[in-house]
Structures are given as structure tokens and as C-alpha cells.
Amino acid sequence: MNLIEHLKEDVRFEESLKACMNCGVCTAICPAAEFYDYDPRRICDLVQRGDEEEIEQVLRSDTIWYCGQCMSCKTRCPRGNVPGELISVLRKVSQELGLFRHSEKGRQQVLLMNSVHRNIMEIGYCVYPDRVDPDYHPEQGPIWRWYHEHIADIAPKLGANYHGAGPGALRDISEEDLQEVRKIFEVTGGTEFSEKVKKNS
Amino acid sequence: MKRFWNGYQKAIADDHYFYERSCIRQTFFPGSEAAFLKILREELGKDICDNPHQHTCTGIGYHSDVVPFETTMTVVARLFSLMTECGYRNYVPSCVTSFGVFTEMLAKWEEEPELKEKARQYLWDACRREFEVPDNIAHPSDIIFKFRFDLKPKMKYQLVNRFTGKPLRVVEHIGCHYAKIFTHAGIGNAEFPYVLAGMIEAWGGEVIDYPERRHCCGFGFRQYLVQENRGYSIANTQKKFESMESYEPDFILTNCPGCNMFLDKWQYTIAEMEHKTYDKEGYGIPVLTYEELTGLLLGYDPWSLGLQIHQVQCERLMDKIGIPYNPAEKYCDFTGRRLPSPEKPEFLKV
Structure with missing residues (x-):
């Protein structure tokens, strides 16, 4: 398994890591680096060194799952690298090769497959109020519980078309449109990718 | 130049x-x-x-x-x-x-x-x-910014505290993906983002510049979506609140819906967990979307804009601006029927 070759197959790889000079500005501005034991500078350095063993280790680790994808690193890198995008490439390869299952944080991907990915496939939205369960989201507070409970009565007042046909916020997406979205996932490898992750979880 | x-x-x-x-x-x-x-x-x-x-x-x-x-x-x-x-x-x-x-x-x-x-x-x-x-x-938000001076003469209210006559002090928070990924995509670039500040200034308010103004709201995608990771999200939002607190903002304005939700809901969570709010009276700092703000100043009904589904309540802000509202209609459905009121948080005042 040549991991560098795998990484290069992703169209984003080349642009995400042109030449890192290890200045550490990305780490200085990174919200994940403040919260976790995480250092995007080290990730760039490690991938740049091209040591297969080290790359495999990082693909098996929790480290690549700490980034929050805010992309503040892109704005600041003096060399035009995008550590956040490099992380996406590493995560993709880690999932494709099944290496993510060696990491606790990596194994969380199945939860995202069973929520966000499933939502897209079933209803055509990443997020929808019916699927933001107040019991799973205590941080949303009592107001969310109230809205969640009475949404059918409140939504029209807010100009929304809750579960309606035609245009508008919160409308149901037609089966014909959903079929096209699902077909896109099939043709572009999105479906196969999710099945692979679920199988390896 | x-x-x-x-x-x-x-x-x-x-x-x-x-x-x-x-x-x-x-x-x-x-x-x-x-x-x-x-x-x-x-x-x-x-x-x-x-x-x-x-x-x-x-x-x-x-x-x-x-x-x-x-x-x-x-x-x-x-x-x-x-x-x-x-x-x-x-x-x-x-x-x-x-x-x-x-x-x-x-x-x-x-x-x-x-x-x-x-x-x-x-x-x-x-x-x-x-x-x-x-x-x-x-x-x-770019479009509202572009037409901010066309909208101004139509507005019934200004961002001025009617009790003191002074401009309201506003924290603006711009979503990271607006201009941090491709800086040319945002008004003022990533260095001088002006999309929300331009609205605030045009409509009579004063923009607060505070140390963590450009820090992420803390969403972090998987860091919020997976329940176990939410410490990341709330910690980063809290960092912003700690940084803005001493400037005593009247409200926060956002252009990203995710940021708006986190800045609103994490105030509730922090209040319940730590008995801490970032205003002096214990009500929290109201967080508005730019559409809500524009609508409010144009005189739209706050309950049709959806202010009642924010956890941090907005009445005190509306009082400051002088926007009238009917409290009896706040928790009514689209037919005008009164719904049961939401539960009150234990610590955050509503």
C-alpha cells in the first residue's frame, strides 16, 4: 500500500500542501489546537516528509479527527497551504482504507453516516428540525423542545412550508429530485464510500 | 493605493x-x-x-x-x-x-x-x-449590504438606544467560510470583513472590535454533530464570550445560521452549567441574523421573524430600540391560538 500515492489521488491534495516551511502560524490560529493536543503544523510536516510508516500511524490515530474545518489556517498560511483541506484528504484515505477504525475519534464517522449522510439520502437535507431530537440536544434548551413540539403550528407563521409541496423553507423534497441526488451519490462514489465506512465500523 | x-x-x-x-x-x-x-x-x-x-x-x-x-x-x-x-x-x-x-x-x-x-x-x-x-x-448578506442605504430610508427604527440617545454597541460575527477559505469572496476580504459592520454603521449602530472577533463560533462540524465532541464547540464559543463581555454589547449580529444558533444556544448552556451570563442582568446577549435585524428595523412583526424561537430573548433589545411588540402573541400559532409556553431555563433569565 503506497499511502502517498493514495493521498495524491485526491484532487485536493496537491493544493493543500505545496511546501510547508514549518512556521506554525496555522497552529497559532487553530481553534482545535487550543482545545485538543493537536498541531496542524506537525501534520503538514509529517506528510511532507513522506515517511509511509508515519503516515500510516497518523491515519490510524485520533489526531486527524480533531480539526473543526473552520479553515482559518488557509487565510494565514504564508505559503498558501491549506492544512484543513489536507486533513480532509487524510480522513478520506483513512476511511477508504479502513484505518479509521483503529481510532476512537475515527470510529465516530459511523454516527455521522447514520445521521447527516442518512438525512441527505432520505430527505435531501443535511439537517431538518424533526431530526434534531431535543433529548439528544439538551444544549438547544427548552425553547427548542417547545418549537420541536409545536412546529406544525408555528412554521406557517414564520413563512415556512413545513412538510409541504412546492417551494419554501422546510418543504418536502420531491421523490424525483431525491432520486437524482441519490443517483449522483451512486455515480460519484458517495454511496460506495458510505457503505465501506459502515462495513468497517 | x-x-x-x-x-x-x-x-x-x-x-x-x-x-x-x-x-x-x-x-x-x-x-x-x-x-x-x-x-x-x-x-x-x-x-x-x-x-x-x-x-x-x-x-x-x-x-x-x-x-x-x-x-x-x-x-x-x-x-x-x-x-x-x-x-x-x-x-x-x-x-x-x-x-x-x-x-x-x-x-x-x-x-x-x-x-x-x-x-x-x-x-x-x-x-x-x-x-x-x-x-x-x-x-x-452581501445583497443586504449592497442595498443598505436603499433600505435605510424605509426603516422605522435606527440602532440607537432610545433611553440614552447613544448608538447601540454591536458585536458582529462572520461565518468562517464566508471569506477565510477564499478571501476575495467576502466584502473587505478576510482581513477587513465589512459585510455586517457596514450594515451596523449605516443603520446607526457602533461596531465593537474585540480580541476574539475573528475566532470561529466553535461549530467544528463533527466536533458538534457528535455529542461526545461538543466540549470543543462550547469551549470555542465561550472563548468569544469571555473576550467580548467587557465591551458590554447590546446584541450580536451574524451572517451564518450555524454561528447564530451556537452563539444563542451555548449562552443558555453556559448559564445552566456555570451560572454565568455575559450581560450584567443575567438575560444573555441577544443574537440576531442580519435578516431579522433588517426586518425589525423595517417594522416587521418580531414573532413572524421568529424571535420567539431564540433561547436568549430579544424583548429588552426591542425596548432599547423602541420597537413595539405584543407579548400576548409571542407564543401563538399561525391562527392566533395561544400555545402552552415553553419551560423556563433554571438560571438564564427569560
Whole structure:
């Protein structure tokens, strides 16, 4: 398994890591680096060194799952690298090769497959109020519980078309449109990718 | 000098927009999307298409790494094909994550034209559809910014404290994916983002500059979406609150629906967990979307804008501005029937 070759197959790889000079500005501005034991500078350095063993280790680790994808690193890198995008490439390869299952944080991907990915496939939205369960989201507070409970009565007042046909916020997406979205996932490898992750979880 | 500042400008189409709805905005702030369309059509007389065949851009899934790049790219292509089919050339995505995704795809296609051809092929194979790239992509906040001085004479209220006569002091928070990924995409670039500050200043308020002004709201995609990781999200939001607290903001204004939700809901969580609020009276700092703010100043009904579904309540802010509201209608449904009131938080005052 040549991991560098795998990484290069992703169209984003080349642009995400042109030449890192290890200045550490990305780490200085990174919200994940403040919260976790995480250092995007080290990730760039490690991938740049091209040591297969080290790359495999990082693909098996929790480290690549700490980034929050805010992309503040892109704005600041003096060399035009995008550590956040490099992380996406590493995560993709880690999932494709099944290496993510060696990491606790990596194994969380199945939860995202069973929520966000499933939502897209079933209803055509990443997020929808019916699927933001107040019991799973205590941080949303009592107001969310109230809205969640009475949404059918409140939504029209807010100009929304809750579960309606035609245009508008919160409308149901037609089966014909959903079929096209699902077909896109099939043709572009999105479906196969999710099945692979679920199988390896 | 003039040329230097050109990099901080942004071309925004005048009219004929294709609107793309946001998963997050319509989930948490559906009234904002309705207000935006109303402002454009009724206040500004613009043409904006709300196409029923649209769907998610997959942005949340893309940045949570459950949707591959090629899939997101082709979903974007389908959305562009809907725009093309309706005869529009100006794309307006409601969500800041979507805005970032579209900007990313356009940049990638420009750098690697073969990728655009790949997207065309994928879309044809999957849907037998074709698309044109938009002439202009603008976030709805860009459009409100562009027409801020046209809207001002129509406004019934100004961002002035009617008790003191002083400008209201406002924290503005711009979603990271608005200009941090592709800096040219934002008004004022990533260095001097002016999209919300321009509205605040035009409408009589004062912008607060505080140390963590540009720090992420803390969403972090998988860092919030997976319950076990939410410490990341709340810790980063808390960092912003700690930094803005001493400036005593009257309210927070956002252009990203996710940021708006987190800045609102994490105040409740911090209050309940630590008995701490970031205003002096214990009510929290109200957080408004730019559509809600524009609608309020134009005199729209606050309960039709959806202010009642914010956890931090907005009445005290409306009192300061002098906006009238009927408390009896706050928890009524669309027929005017009174619904049971929501439970009160234990610590955060409402």
C-alpha cells in the first residue's frame, strides 16, 4: 500500500500542501489546537516528509479527527497551504482504507453516516428540525423542545412550508429530485464510500 | 493605493437572483429566509427565484467527511443546472457553509478545467442534466449590504438606544467560510470583513472590535454533530464570550445560521452549567441574523421573524430600540391560538 500515492489521488491534495516551511502560524490560529493536543503544523510536516510508516500511524490515530474545518489556517498560511483541506484528504484515505477504525475519534464517522449522510439520502437535507431530537440536544434548551413540539403550528407563521409541496423553507423534497441526488451519490462514489465506512465500523 | 484596495471589493449582481435555501437556516431560523425574500421583493423590487427542486448542497456532510469531494462537486453542478434551467445567472446561497462550498468548486474548476468537465460528465451520467457556471455568487448578506442605504430610508427604527440617545454597541460575527477559505469572496476580504459592520454603521449602530472577533463560533462540524465532541464547540464559543463581555454589547449580529444558533444556544448552556451570563442582568446577549435585524428595523412583526424561537430573548433589545411588540402573541400559532409556553431555563433569565 503506497499511502502517498493514495493521498495524491485526491484532487485536493496537491493544493493543500505545496511546501510547508514549518512556521506554525496555522497552529497559532487553530481553534482545535487550543482545545485538543493537536498541531496542524506537525501534520503538514509529517506528510511532507513522506515517511509511509508515519503516515500510516497518523491515519490510524485520533489526531486527524480533531480539526473543526473552520479553515482559518488557509487565510494565514504564508505559503498558501491549506492544512484543513489536507486533513480532509487524510480522513478520506483513512476511511477508504479502513484505518479509521483503529481510532476512537475515527470510529465516530459511523454516527455521522447514520445521521447527516442518512438525512441527505432520505430527505435531501443535511439537517431538518424533526431530526434534531431535543433529548439528544439538551444544549438547544427548552425553547427548542417547545418549537420541536409545536412546529406544525408555528412554521406557517414564520413563512415556512413545513412538510409541504412546492417551494419554501422546510418543504418536502420531491421523490424525483431525491432520486437524482441519490443517483449522483451512486455515480460519484458517495454511496460506495458510505457503505465501506459502515462495513468497517 | 486604489488598486491595492480593489482586492477588498466584491462585485455583487444588481438583480435577478437564484436563491438556494440552507439546511441550517431553515431548521433554526425559517423566518429569516422568508424575511430575506420579502425584503428583496417588496422593499427593493428585485426578482429572486425560489426553486422547489433544490436540495442540500451536502456542505455539512462534506466538511464532516461523510460525502466525498466528487459527490459534493456534482451536487453543486445539479444546483447550478436548476439555476441555468430557470434562466438565472446570479447564485445566492443562504448558508455560509454552502457559500464556501460553491466558492471552492468555482475556484477548483478555474484552476483545473478538467475537473469541471468531470462534473459535467458525472451530472450527465446521473441526471442527464447540463449546467452553466453562475456569473456572480453572492451571499444574501452581501445583497443586504449592497442595498443598505436603499433600505435605510424605509426603516422605522435606527440602532440607537432610545433611553440614552447613544448608538447601540454591536458585536458582529462572520461565518468562517464566508471569506477565510477564499478571501476575495467576502466584502473587505478576510482581513477587513465589512459585510455586517457596514450594515451596523449605516443603520446607526457602533461596531465593537474585540480580541476574539475573528475566532470561529466553535461549530467544528463533527466536533458538534457528535455529542461526545461538543466540549470543543462550547469551549470555542465561550472563548468569544469571555473576550467580548467587557465591551458590554447590546446584541450580536451574524451572517451564518450555524454561528447564530451556537452563539444563542451555548449562552443558555453556559448559564445552566456555570451560572454565568455575559450581560450584567443575567438575560444573555441577544443574537440576531442580519435578516431579522433588517426586518425589525423595517417594522416587521418580531414573532413572524421568529424571535420567539431564540433561547436568549430579544424583548429588552426591542425596548432599547423602541420597537413595539405584543407579548400576548409571542407564543401563538399561525391562527392566533395561544400555545402552552415553553419551560423556563433554571438560571438564564427569560
